[in-house]
Structures are given as structure tokens and as C-alpha cells.
Amino acid sequence: MIVMFMGEYHQKIDEKGRLTIPAKLRTELGDNFIVTRGLDGCLFIYRKETWEQIINNYQNLPNIKEARNFMRFFLSGATNLEFDKQGRINISSPLIKYAELKKETVIIGVGDRLEIWSNDKWNNFINENEEDFSKQADYLFSQNIN
């Protein structure tokens, strides 16, 4: 992984569907990237290189129904986007609808991708899972004492 996306950023999406990507993330993204329906009700943004790797990996999956359906979901939602002069992207209305994006939007870095969440969904996510996370973290942190 060349780029490791991290952090949480709060941005406003306007009524034209335009969303500013924070400057720091822009430089890490480059100007060739893909937005698509993500898992768990958010959108994913991948660098082009990462996207191509993912697609390659799925080419090798057996031609079973589950794999076919997943590819439909993943590819039909995918769009090649660019920044406008002010560093914004234009999110299509099907994707806005899918992620239930309102004005208040959260962009997070998760390793090889960015995720776009509606503020409400993200808060729910954090609140519902916080306790589990500390348990998991207790476990995981106890693993790396060398």
C-alpha cells in the first residue's frame, strides 16, 4: 500500500451534489480516482491503481451467483471522477440516494480507500460500535507486545 488514508473530516455537500475533498486527501488521491457504492451504506473512493487491483482480483473469482451479484453492485455504482477548480467532486444522484447524503457529510480515511458517510449514519455507527471496538482493541493490542 503506497498511500495510507487516515483521519476524519467534516464537509458540507451542496444542493448540486458538490463535495469538497480536503486538500490533504486530494494530494494523496491524485487526479484519477473512482467513486462507487460501498459496503455498510457509505461510498468508497479508490485511487485508480487500487481500483484496478481490486477488479483484477475479482476476475479470478469463480463464476458463481454471489460473485456475479457483488460485481453488479460494485461496478454499476462506479464512476470515474475529477476535481473541479476548487477541489470538489460531483456525486451523482443515485449515489447520493444510496448513501442518504444530506448536507453534513463525513469523509474518513480507511487505508487504501476513502469513505463518504452522511453525518447521521457515521454518528450512529460510532455510537453503536464503540464498546465492541474497545474489546477488540484490547485483544489486538495484547497481540503486538514483542
Added chain:
Amino acid sequence: MIVMFMGEYHQKIDEKGRLTIPAKLRTELGDNFIVTRGLDGCLFIYRKETWEQIINNYQNLPNIKEARNFMRFFLSGATNLEFDKQGRINISSPLIKYAELKKETVIIGVGDRLEIWSNDKWNNFINENEEDFSKQADYLFSQNIN
């Protein structure tokens, strides 16, 4: 473990989210480090080397929902930071919110990491756990640690 962080330091965070790291700790931290959501309501600061070790352990988690969620929580809370000319770091507002940081702040050294606590939380923590510490110590030291 090359560096062993120790000690308790009381610093003030200003209304811009700037926090001075004591000079002694600065030299031990180097100028490449990561701040992230920690456990029990505080923030963790890791040297870059330590951080990379931790990440390596997580790379190989399977792509199941629990692992995905945990990575979201973990990476979205992480930021790569640097010192300003006066030796301060700039803590992002989601992290300030998470750790409920007010003006009075406590920085403690805990082995391979630093922890940032709000003064109130730290006092509560000490008060609530003081009696237990001796029991916990008895338990831990009886486990033969070699």
C-alpha cells in the same frame, strides 16, 4: 522497544486545539508520529516505527464486517502530525471531542506510547482504580513474565 515513555505532565490546550508536548518527550518522539483514538477515552501517540508495527498486525485481518468496522474506527481516528515552531501539535476537533479535552490536559508516558487525557477524566481514572491497582499488580506479577 527503543524508547520507554514515562512520567506525567500537565499542559494546557488552547482554543485552537494546540497542545505543547514537553521538551523532554519531544526529543523522544522524533518528528514523525501518529495521534489516534485510544482506549478508555484518551488519545494515543505513537512513534512512526511503533505505528507501522501495529498496522502490520492488522493488515491480514479477513474482510468480514467486524474487521472492516474496526479498521474504520481505528484509521479514521488516526492522524499524522508534526510539531510547530513552538513544539505544539494540532489536535483535530473529532479527536478533541472524542477525548472530551478541555483546557487542562494530562500527558502521560506508557512504555511505547504517550497518552493524552482530559484532566478530569484522568483524576477520575486514578480515583476509581487506586484500590484495584494493588490487586491487579498482584495478579499480573504472579503470571511469571519472562
Added chain:
DNA sequence: TTTAAAACCATATTATCCCATGTAAAATTG
């Protein structure tokens, strides 16, 4: 000809950098 989307422009907000002051520790000198 109408509508919508994309490019452009302008302003408001935020973050970053730099400097000033206050305070405590250390060092130097009588």
C-alpha cells in the same frame, strides 16, 4: 427553446505561520 450540468468567479471561513509576552529553570557573577 428549455433545462440541466459544468465551468467560472467571489466571498466567507478556517488554518497556519509568525511574533510577543509570561514564566520557570539554569547559569553566571559578586
Added chain:
DNA sequence: CAATTTTACATGGGATAATATGGTTTTAAA
């Protein structure tokens, strides 16, 4: 050893540049 000076460090505030965001015009498409 005490007193005074010097240095380092912590903390606050203001100016400037970068960024986010809203609105307007132009272009293209239906």
C-alpha cells in the same frame, strides 16, 4: 551562597495565506 542575568520553554494572539462554500454565467444537451 545569594543575587542577578540569561536562556529555554510554555502560552497566547494577530496577520496572512489557503481552503471551503455559495452563487452566477456559460455551455451543452434534450
